[in-house]
Structures are given as structure tokens and as C-alpha cells.
Amino acid sequence: MYAERASRLTGAVLWTDTATGSGARPVLPDGCMDLMWSEGRLLVAGPDTRPYLPQGPGRSWAGIRFFPGTAPALLGVPAHELRDRRVELADLWSAARARRLRDRIEAAPDPVTALEDIALDRAARTAAPDPLLHRLVECLDEGRPVSATAAELGIGARTLHRRCLAAFGYGPKTLARVLRLQRALALARSGTPYAETAIRAGYADQPHLARDVRELAGMPLGELLGGG
Structure with a gap:
């Protein structure tokens, strides 16, 4: 449990x-x-x-x-x-x-x-977390594009990618996909229909949601929620 x-x-x-x-x-x-x-x-x-x-x-x-x-x-x-x-x-x-x-x-x-x-x-015993990285997570979790977020934060694409690798383990585009997946799962688990979940989470449509869930979670959304 x-x-x-x-x-x-x-x-x-x-x-x-x-x-x-x-x-x-x-x-x-x-x-x-x-x-x-x-x-x-x-x-x-x-x-x-x-x-x-x-x-x-x-x-x-x-x-x-x-x-x-x-x-x-x-x-x-x-x-x-x-x-x-x-x-x-x-x-x-x-x-x-x-x-x-x-x-x-x-x-x-x-x-x-x-x-x-x-x-x-x-x-x-360590320095406070980098507020720029915290703001990056907030922006991407709101569904903002990576390029627009980088511009808002005043950081170049290469620098952003390097800092993301050290902080998150992968680049900002992968981080954005992962955060979008978590938004979608929260919506679907609350009972939101899949088509509405896709749009509200930031996917182009329901098939886009289905492909991303299968790639990142390894199974269809229905199976994932049924087993959860």
C-alpha cells in the first residue's frame, strides 16, 4: 500500500x-x-x-x-x-x-x-535551490513552450540544456514532456474524460496523449489507470 x-x-x-x-x-x-x-x-x-x-x-x-x-x-x-x-x-x-x-x-x-x-x-549545509530552476519547473508545468520560457528567464538554449542535465537528468524538452504526463495522469485519475484531459494537459489531441503515455509509461492510459 x-x-x-x-x-x-x-x-x-x-x-x-x-x-x-x-x-x-x-x-x-x-x-x-x-x-x-x-x-x-x-x-x-x-x-x-x-x-x-x-x-x-x-x-x-x-x-x-x-x-x-x-x-x-x-x-x-x-x-x-x-x-x-x-x-x-x-x-x-x-x-x-x-x-x-x-x-x-x-x-x-x-x-x-x-x-x-x-x-x-x-x-x-548546502546552498539554497536555484530560483531560476524552480521558475523553469513552474513555467513548464504550466504548459509554456521551452523556447518562450528560456527567453523569459533570459538564458540561452545551450546553457539551459546544460543546466537541465545537471539538475534534472535530461534536457528541458524531456522535462516538459514528463511534467505534461503527470498533469494528464492527475486529470484522468480525477475522472476527466480522456479527450478533455489531452487538451487541458497540453496535448494536440487524444491520440497525441495516447502516444506519449505509451512511450513514457510503457502501457496504454486505460491499463495504467486500471492498474493504479
Whole structure:
């Protein structure tokens, strides 16, 4: 059973996914990165460009999902190095440092709160998130074109692409597609008809929505919602 709640870390979400025997749910691209805990393992989930099926059925997980573009500064690694990957934190940090965090989580009564505390500690020791990247996410999530957004932000196309790779793991056009997918899923899950969902989310038409969902989620929209 999956559950989430807002974190004390701005823009972040705390979540738990407890094994129920009903099968693992695919994790869909959302523009985010996560710090995750399961049975003594501390991992980082990089930004996805395709659906990810969690390994190890029957496992329970706790995690913190960072606001898009904020995790690389907290973790000290560019997002594109972790694209479509799940990596042990000990492979990114020193083994001793990762072990101290594992011990801290294991000793805590609630793993997800311990993860949140770790993230808050990191945030207090790093520079504040880049407001330009935050504004980029806002603009693209509103459905604005990448070129118009870049012009509004006063940043060149090459510079924007380079900064997006480091912050999000991919370029701004892919980020825009991922955010549009999430808008569409939210609308469809609320009961909005697919044709209306397509227009409101920013697709040309319903077939465009169907193609994008299949490419990014790996299955038709109806199957995706029926399995969700």
C-alpha cells in the first residue's frame, strides 16, 4: 500500500510503500529524484525517462521525493549521472558516511521521518535551490513552450540544456514532456474524460496523449489507470 505526505523540506514529499502481495506498481517519470530505504539498504533513485518496476517483490520502502532539480545539490552528484538508475548511497558517498546514515535510520522509530531529518540536515549545509530552476519547473508545468520560457528567464538554449542535465537528468524538452504526463495522469485519475484531459494537459489531441503515455509509461492510459 502506497501513502505519501508533504515534508518539512520545501517541495519534498515523504512516502511509504508497504508490500501487500498485489504486485509491484511501476514508478513513472515525474522529474524527481528520491532517497529511499528498504531493509537496511539506502539508495538514490535517479530521474526516470521510462517506467521503472521495483525489484524484490514483497519489500517495503520508505522514501523522500525531492522537488525537481533540488536533489543533485543535496546529494553532490549531477542528475544525468543517475538517469534511469537506482544507486546505493555508498557508491556516491564514502562507505563510512553512508554507514552512519544507515545506522541512524535503523535506530529511528520511523524510517521515513529519519530520511526527512537527513534531508533537512543536508539542506541546512548546502546552498539554497536555484530560483531560476524552480521558475523553469513552474513555467513548464504550466504548459509554456521551452523556447518562450528560456527567453523569459533570459538564458540561452545551450546553457539551459546544460543546466537541465545537471539538475534534472535530461534536457528541458524531456522535462516538459514528463511534467505534461503527470498533469494528464492527475486529470484522468480525477475522472476527466480522456479527450478533455489531452487538451487541458497540453496535448494536440487524444491520440497525441495516447502516444506519449505509451512511450513514457510503457502501457496504454486505460491499463495504467486500471492498474493504479
